[in-house]
Amino acid sequence: MDGVRMIEVKEEIMADNNQVAAGVRERLRRQKTMLVNLMSSPGSGKTSLILKTAQALKGSIKLGVIEADIESKVDAEKVAAQGIPAVQLRTGGFCHLDATMVTQGLEALDKKDFDLLIIENVGNLVCPAEFDTGAHKNVMILSVPEGDDKPIKYPLMFSICDVLLVNKIDYLSLSDFDMDVMRKIVLALNPEIKIIEISCKTGAGISDWVDWLKKEVTAFRRA
Amino acid sequence: MHELPVTESILKIVLAHAEKNDVRRVMTIQLQVGRLSHLEDEPMQRYFDYVSRGTLAEGAKLQIERTPIRLTCNACAKIYTVDDASQINIPCPHCGKKDVTLISGREYFIKNMEVM
Numbered sequence: 104m105d106g107v108r109m110i111e112v113k114e115e116i117m118a119d120n121n122q123v124a125a126g127v128r129e130r131l132r133r134q135k136t137m138l139v140n141l142m143s144s145p146g147s148g149k150t151s152l153i154l155k156t157a158q159a160l161k162g163s164i165k166l167g168v169i170e171a172d173i174e175s176k177v178d179a180e181k182v183a184a185q186g187i188p189a190v191q192l193r194t195g196g197f198c199h200l201d202a203t204m205v206t207q208g209l210e211a212l213d214k215k216d217f218d219l220l221i222i223e224n225v226g227n228l229v230c231p232a233e234f235d236t237g238a239h240k241n242v243m244i245l246s247v248p249e250g251d252d253k254p255i256k257y258p259l260m261f262s263i264c265d266v267l268l269v270n271k272i273d274y275l276s277l278s279d280f281d282m283d284v285m286r287k288i289v290l291a292l293n294p295e296i297k298i299i300e301i302s303c304k305t306g307a308g309i310s311d312w313v314d315w316l317k318k319e320v321t322a323f324r325r326a
Numbered sequence: 327m328h329e330l331p332v333t334e335s336i337l338k339i340v341l342a343h344a345e346k347n348d349v350r351r352v353m354t355i356q357l358q359v360g361r362l363s364h365l366e367d368e369p370m371q372r373y374f375d376y377v378s379r380g381t382l383a384e385g386a387k388l389q390i391e392r393t394p395i396r397l398t399c400n401a402c403a404k405i406y407t408v409d410d411a412s413q414i415n416i417p418c419p420h421c422g423k424k425d426v427t428l429i430s431g432r433e434y435f436i437k438n439m440e441v442m
Contacts, residue, residue: 107440110347114339116332116357116434198328229364230328258411259362259432291415294424 124202127237137323140238145226147246148270151303159313167217169208171200199230202237228257246271251285262292273302329373349441352383360431395431
């Protein structure tokens with residue numbers, strides 16, 4: 104009677120998050136709002152990229168930003184100072200955003216008529232790769248000072264992204280970062296990924312990135 | 327790191343099944359975690375011990391089976407397995423083409439649990 108028995112569970116551990124993420128994706132598709140999840144290490148230039156992108160899109164695409172940070176709200180303040188609707192989510196120690204937190208971010212934004220929403224995920228190359236946020240496109244930044252070996256160390260992140268932005272190319276001459284080696288490793292992990300070299304400081308390559316975004320947003324609206 | 331939300335999610339599912347089955351104590355939980363996951367066994371157990379305190383699953387052992395990274399070749403339709411992420415896009419060992427789809431290796435799955 105008191106024996107040990109076996110119960111079949113057969114459940115996905117991430118099912119809850121995956122379901123919420125699918126709901127977010129579907130809801131935004133109906134609203135014609137494309138959601139982009141921007142990921143990178145701390146300090147590789149996510150906020151700078153968002154500011155540059157916002158400037159370039161002004162007047163053509165209605166942009167909103169969901170910022171996520173473990174503690175502070177400095178990022179949202181910087182973005183809002185440029186006149187872009189932004190909300191700050193504090194993850195309270197969590198290393199990533201999940202789809203439920205994104206839902207809260209969507210609710211906290213007053214307006215709903217965005218063409219494009221960018222999530223600035225928590226600075227981290229590990230955990231955000233595992234959690235579907237509900238985004239339609241995943242974009243990551245690798246900055247030159249971090250080194251060309253990051254795709255070997257964090258393969259999952261590089262394999263789930265649609266775009267890799269290599270930022271701070273103005274540092275290339277000061278570093279032994281090998282762009283060809285990095286490209287080769289990344290394309291082996293993810294042959295579909297689009298790699299764009301940029302510098303938020305000098306503005307190099309930003310127009311290539313913005314062109315990609317505009318094209319995607321246009322295609323998304325038509326779909 | 328994200329052991330916390332993952333172990334909380336495991337606990338929630340385990341307790342729901344425990345309640346349905348009139349369980350007094352959960353002894354072991356058998357998990358399948360894909361080899362592409364960054365989660366390590368030992369920290370997962372530690373987080374689980376922490377979140378399960380005071381529940382029917384307190385003291386339960388996590389038995390983690392690593393599921394292989396399996397790919398299917400889009401050219402010749404053969405299915406094969408690789409050891410780690412760096413080998414995901416090596417040419418298909420059967421036909422030499424480089425066009426593959428990942429079919430497993432990222433899963434987080436609870437198979438079953440031993441209970442009293």
